[in-house]
Amino acid sequence: MHQVRRYLEPGPIVLVSSHWRGRSNVMTLGWHVVLEFSPSLVGLMIAQGNHSFGMIRASRECVINLPTTALTDTVVRIGNCSGATTDKFAAFGLTPEPASAVAAPLIRECHACFECRLHDAALVKRYNLFVFEVVKAHVAPSPKHPQTLHYTGDGVFMVAGRTISRKSLFRPEMLG
Amino acid sequence: MHQVRRYLEPGPIVLVSSHWRGRSNVMTLGWHVVLEFSPSLVGLMIAQGNHSFGMIRASRECVINLPTTALTDTVVRIGNCSGATTDKFAAFGLTPEPASAVAAPLIRECHACFECRLHDAALVKRYNLFVFEVVKAHVAPSPKHPQTLHYTGDGVFMVAGRTISRKSLFRPEMLG
Numbered sequence: 001m002h003q004v005r006r007y008l009e010p011g012p013i014v015l016v017s018s019h020w021r022g023r024s025n026v027m028t029l030g031w032h033v034v035l036e037f038s039p040s041l042v043g044l045m046i047a048q049g050n051h052s053f054g055m056i057r058a059s060r061e062c063v064i065n066l067p068t069t070a071l072t073d074t075v076v077r078i079g080n081c082s083g084a085t086t087d088k089f090a091a092f093g094l095t096p097e098p099a100s101a102v103a104a105p106l107i108r109e110c111h112a113c114f115e116c117r118l119h120d121a122a123l124v125k126r127y128n129l130f131v132f133e134v135v136k137a138h139v140a141p142s143p144k145h146p147q148t149l150h151y152t153g154d155g156v157f158m159v160a161g162r163t164i165s166r167k168s169l170f171r172p173e174m175l176g
Numbered sequence: 177m178h179q180v181r182r183y184l185e186p187g188p189i190v191l192v193s194s195h196w197r198g199r200s201n202v203m204t205l206g207w208h209v210v211l212e213f214s215p216s217l218v219g220l221m222i223a224q225g226n227h228s229f230g231m232i233r234a235s236r237e238c239v240i241n242l243p244t245t246a247l248t249d250t251v252v253r254i255g256n257c258s259g260a261t262t263d264k265f266a267a268f269g270l271t272p273e274p275a276s277a278v279a280a281p282l283i284r285e286c287h288a289c290f291e292c293r294l295h296d297a298a299l300v301k302r303y304n305l306f307v308f309e310v311v312k313a314h315v316a317p318s319p320k321h322p323q324t325l326h327y328t329g330d331g332v333f334m335v336a337g338r339t340i341s342r343k344s345l346f347r348p349e350m351l352g
Binding site: 010120157 | 182208305327
């Protein structure tokens with residue numbers, strides 16, 4: 001699952017989609033962390049105030065979708081309304097596509113989508129931290145370096161810039 | 177602690193410094209997550225193979241230092257040697273400065289330094305996840321948008337790019 005490191009470790013804002021009892025929802029999330037490579041584990045801090053919290057806790061699944069600057073306004077609008085009163089897929093023109101391993105939908109307009117099953121709910125009570133296993137990854141073939149959004153608070157995002165390689169300075173076992 | 181969100185939520189590589197029994201050490205780390213604003217809690221996934229793991233577990237303190245592209249080669253070299261055999265501050269010309277609330281040193285060459293005390297070790301056993309409280313923040317007055325490093329695996333870093341504001345699309349209570 002090098003795609004998980006490739007796209008999530010740099011710390012982008014993501015859109016987390018969920019499905020429960022015939023309804024789909026999506027939330028904007030910036031508080032996530034890679035925890036393990038094999039199995040591929042990712043921690044998501046989902047505040048209880050989110051409508052998605054109950055849907056994800058009940059369904060024990062989600063999809064982590066990676067938006068780019070093409071979706072900047074949509075990312076903000078998703079984060080500023082509630083799935084309790086808004087069908088966000090319809091309201092924001094997002095296209096839900098069937099996932100292969102979970103009921104939560106992929107978002108077609110995103111660069112990458114990671115299907116996740118709940119691995120461990122033990123940290124939810126204390127920190128609202130869900131530990132998910134990524135069971136299937138979908139990544140668009142281009143662009144190679146998508147312009148991801150990184151939230152800095154106060155309504156401001158940093159956009160992913162250039163890339164630089166220091167591969168020659170790494171010990172072989174540290175790469176990958 | 178809006179400085180914690182400002183600098184850590186975008187997902188940069190950080191240098192974690194520690195001090196135990198008269199020795200200081202520093203490690204490169206990319207797996208961190210903001211968990212709470214008040215108190216200001218941050219989770220750090222510190223793999224047990226790191227020399228820093230034992231020092232931080234014993235001292236229950238660390239400093240999270242934020243490097244920029246001025247330190248790219250140093251960041252990589254720190255991550256590719258061990259504090260068990262190398263005095264990294266001396267080897268890489270880093271300047272340790274006294275912190276105010278912890279014994280671990282600040283790194284003068286970094287843009288920001290966050291002094292941390294261990295808040296919760298309960299997640300260390302299962303996930304090597306240390307939950308720290310940021311008790312003191314030091315941030316350089318300029319530049320306003322430092323060129324932080326974001327690791328994508330395989331020896332390649334994404335460098336922080338331009339910033340864009342969508343403040344006008346946020347509900348007031350979502351800002352800050």
